[in-house]
Amino acid sequence: MKLSDAVSAQTSLVQRLLDGVSTIGADPPGITRDAYGRGENEAVGLIAEAGRALGLAASFDAGANLSLRWASGRDAPPVLIGSHLDSIVQGGNFDGAAGVIAGIGAVAALQAAGIAPRRDIEVLALRCEESVWFGLGLIGSRCLLAGLPEGALELRHARSGLTLAQSIDSCGGDSARLRENTPLRDPRSLGAYLEVHIEQAPQLIEAGAPVAVCLANPGNVRHPFIRITGEDAHTGLPHRFRHDAPLAGADLSLALERMWLEEEAQGRFMAVTIGRFHTPSARHSMTAVSGGFELSLDLRAYSADHLVALEKRLGEIAAEVAARRKVEIVLGERSAAAPGPMDPDILKGLSAAAVRMGIAAPPLNSPGTHDANNFVASGVPVGMLLVRNQNGSHNPYEAMDTPDLMAAIGVLAEYLAA
C-alpha cells in the first residue's frame, strides 16, 4: 500500500482514540484529565491497549511514563514520538492527546504500508505536562531526562491533595528512584524526539495551512504564587491612607502588559499571562478594601537572553508598583523552562517530507511550551509539527479537525520512512 493511502486508512483508528480520550475526560463543557488521577490513567490505559494491538511493547518508567516500543532489531538510538494525555481543568480534548495519538497513527500507517522501522520507534505518553496540577509542568519529561527540581516530590496535587511522590507511586511509578535525581534515560542514548501538537493560537487558521513545522518553542519563567500585601481597610478610607492590594495587582498586570506590547513593537515576540488573579476568597467583602491579593505569572519568550532581560524588568516593575502603591510584592516560588529551538536537520527533514506528501507546512514559532523543551535542553535532537486549531488551547472549545491531524501523521510517517 502507498504510504499516503496507508495513512488515510488509519483515520478510523485515530478517530476512535480521539473519541476515547474525550469520553474519559468528559467534564462539560470541557475536558478534564487529571494528571496521576483517573483521567490521565484511563487515557494511558487506552493508548497502551492500542499500542499492544499494533504489537508494540508497553513499559512504564519510574515516573509512570508509558513507552510503546516498536522494535527494529537494530542497535541504533531510538526515535521517540511523544506528548501528554493530561489536560488542564475544563480544557479541550486535543492539547497533548493529539500528539500521543499521532504517534500511534504513524506507527500503524508505516505497518500498513509494509515499512519496517529503520531504528526502534517509541511512542511516549509523558505524565503531567500541565502545570495546573502541581504548580509545576512537564513533570514526566523532567523525570525522564533531568530529574525534578528540589522539593518537587513534596508538592501537592491541586485536586487529590496527594504529594507528587504519592501520586507517582499510586500510578505504579517509583518515587524512591526519582529521589536519586538522575535521568531515567541517558539523553545520549536517544536518537530524536518528535512531537505533534495542536497550535495554541489561530495563526494556521489565518495562514490556511493544516500543519506547520515548528521553529522553536518558547521558554518561560513562571511565578505561580505572587503575593501582594497591603492593608485591610474600610470602604470609607480616603485614598491617601490606602494600601490597596487589588489595585496594586491591577497596576502590576497592566505594567507587564505594556512591557509585552513594547517588546513586540520592536519585533521581540513573547507573551505575558496572568491566569490566577484574585482577592483571597475566604475574606471576600464588598465593603472592605482588601489587604491581600494573589496572582500567577507566565512570561514566555524565544531566546534565553530575552528571558533574562524580561525577568530583570519584571523585578524592576514589581519594585516600582510596590513603592508607588505602598504594598509589599513577593514574587515567591519560581520555575523556569529554557526556550527550545528545533534541530535544524529534523526541521529540514520534516519540511521535505511535507513537500513529498503534498502537504502545506509553513514554518512557525510555537505559541506554547512543550515536553519537547526538556529534550532540547538535554541535547536530544527535536522536531515538532503544529496542527491547525480554530479556538486556541487550554479551553473547552479547542477545535482540531481530524483531517488536519491526519496530515501531520502523514508528514511524520513519511519522515520516519525516509
Added chain:
Amino acid sequence: MKLSDAVSAQTSLVQRLLDGVSTIGADPPGITRDAYGRGENEAVGLIAEAGRALGLAASFDAGANLSLRWASGRDAPPVLIGSHLDSIVQGGNFDGAAGVIAGIGAVAALQAAGIAPRRDIEVLALRCEESVWFGLGLIGSRCLLAGLPEGALELRHARSGLTLAQSIDSCGGDSARLRENTPLRDPRSLGAYLEVHIEQAPQLIEAGAPVAVCLANPGNVRHPFIRITGEDAHTGLPHRFRHDAPLAGADLSLALERMWLEEEAQGRFMAVTIGRFHTPSARHSMTAVSGGFELSLDLRAYSADHLVALEKRLGEIAAEVAARRKVEIVLGERSAAAPGPMDPDILKGLSAAAVRMGIAAPPLNSPGTHDANNFVASGVPVGMLLVRNQNGSHNPYEAMDTPDLMAAIGVLAEYLAA
C-alpha cells in the same frame, strides 16, 4: 452625682460589654459576628441582659431588631440611640457594637446622675448592617423604616445559605409581616435617631480629637456582582487574539480610581472600593488566559447629585473598557443608599453639649454609610458622633480606646439631659 462623674463611673460597664462582644465574635486575628447567626444573636443577648439590668423594657420587632426602652411616662416621640452588632468576616470589634454599647452607657450614666428621661429613650440593636452577609446592607433599619427591596427576603446568607426570610424567622422575627413591605414603625412617631460609631478613617487621629460631630454620611451605589466575560485561551495566544477578562478588570478598576482622584482634586469627596476582585476560583490555572472575571464595586459620595453623575460616568467607563478589551461587562445587581445629611439642630445641640463637657468634637464628614442614612431618608432628625480610631474599620485591627468612647458617651448623655 455630676453627670461627667456619672459617665466616668460607667467605664467598667462599657468595658465589660466591649469585652463581651469581643469574646462572642472571636475569630483570630479578627472578629466575626455573623448576622442572624450565632455571633450577632449572642451579642444581642448580652446587650438585652445589660439593658434589663438597667430596668429597660426589651422587645423585638418583626425584623428581629432589639429595642430597650427607658420609659419616661410622657407622650413625646421617643429618642432612639442605635447601631448594629454584626461585623464583616474577620472585621474588628468596634464597628457597630461600640454604638449600641454607647447607648447603654449613656442611659446608665443618666440614671447614675439621677436624671429622669424627658421623653422615652430607646437603645436599638439593628440587625445585619453589613452587606457581606446578603450582598445588601442596613437590613434591620430598612425593615424598621421603609420595607425591604424586592426579592431581598429570598437573598441567601453567605455563610448559612438560608434565605433572609428564613434567617429572620430563625431569630424570632416575622418574615410574613415583612412581606407586607410597610414600615414597622411610623417614622413620624420617632423624635430623633442618634448613633455613635467609630470613625472608619484616621482623620481624628490626625486632628488629635477623641470625637467628631458628624456632618453627613455618604450615600452609595453598589454593584455586588459585576461580571466580565472574555474568552478562555492558552498562555501562548498572541495579544491581538486575546479577550483577557482579568486585564479588563484591571483596566476598569484603575479607570475608576483615576475618576476618584480627578473628582477629589476638584474638591468633590467620594470613594471607590473594589472589595472582591477575582478570576473564578473553580477554573484557576497558571497556564490559561481567563475568560471570566468578577468584581464588586462600592461608589460613595456626599450628595445625591454627585452620585448620579458618578453612576453615569461608571456606565461610560465600563463601556469604554469593554470596547477596548473586546469583552462584555455586565454591572448586574445594583443597590443604592441616599447620602445622609445630619439634622442641623441636633448637630448644633451635640456640638454645644461637647463644649459644655469640655470635649473637643470637631465637625467631620463620615467616611462610612450607616443605619443613620435610612433614618435620614425617612425624615427622622438624625445626629451622629464619630469616635477616634487608629486603624480604620472592617479589618481585624480596629483600635478604639475606651476613654474616647466614654467621651462620646459624655457628649451623648449631656445632649440627652439638656
